[in-house]
Amino acid sequence: MNFFNFCANPRRRWIIENSAAPIVKHRIQRGKPTVLNIGTVKALFSYLERSEPDLVPYFALATFAGIRTGGELEKLAKRADADNLIDLENRVIHIEPEIAKTGQYRQITICGALAAFLTRYEGSVYPLGYSSRATPARMSCPQRSCP
Numbered sequence: 001m002n003f004f005n006f007c008a009n010p011r012r013r014w015i016i017e018n019s020a021a022p023i024v025k026h027r028i029q030r031g032k033p034t035v036l037n038i039g040t041v042k043a044l045f046s047y048l049e050r051s052e053p054d055l056v057p058y059f060a061l062a063t064f065a066g067i068r069t070g071g072e073l074e075k076l077a078k079r080a081d082a083d084n085l086i087d088l089e090n091r092v093i094h095i096e097p098e099i100a101k102t103g104q105y106r107q108i109t110i111c112g113a114l115a116a117f118l119t120r121y122e123g124s125v126y127p128l129g130y131s132s133r134a135t136p137a138r139m140s141c142p143q144r145s146c147p
Helices: 002-008 038-051 053-065 072-078 112-120 130-139
Strands: 092-095 106-109
Touching: 038 053, 038 130, 053 072, 053 112, 053 130
Parallel strands: none
Antiparallel strands: 092 106
16 A cells, blocks of 8 residues: 555656555454463473474474564574574573564573573574474464464
8 A cells, every 4th residue: 555655646646546545454453462371382392392303493482582483583593693693601592673573672581491492402493394394283282372
């Protein structure tokens, strides 16, 4: 819609009118995020450790660090300096503005559980074929609301 408004601007007049103007924008009600209980987290990581161990770092970062799965983890994995951004020695994760959804730097403290998973399961944060294998992992959760 903004693109059409830009093109229909009286200074440009690249188009006569915004043909998208009559389209009603729908707002998605997101509500309160689901908090996973201990049983759900245990079920998820039990499944991952048995069936998809290379997905453990991805789900651990989403579950214990709150890093967004819709893009932040993927951007973090693509960074050449990802190992420096996930600093296990100092127990901190640096989410730089280029990675963050909000465009704001944030620092995340690595808790004991996350440190244990990241130390035990080294590898890519975003392994190859992730998307086709993540759904069965999410479905292993009793609440069906895994990250």
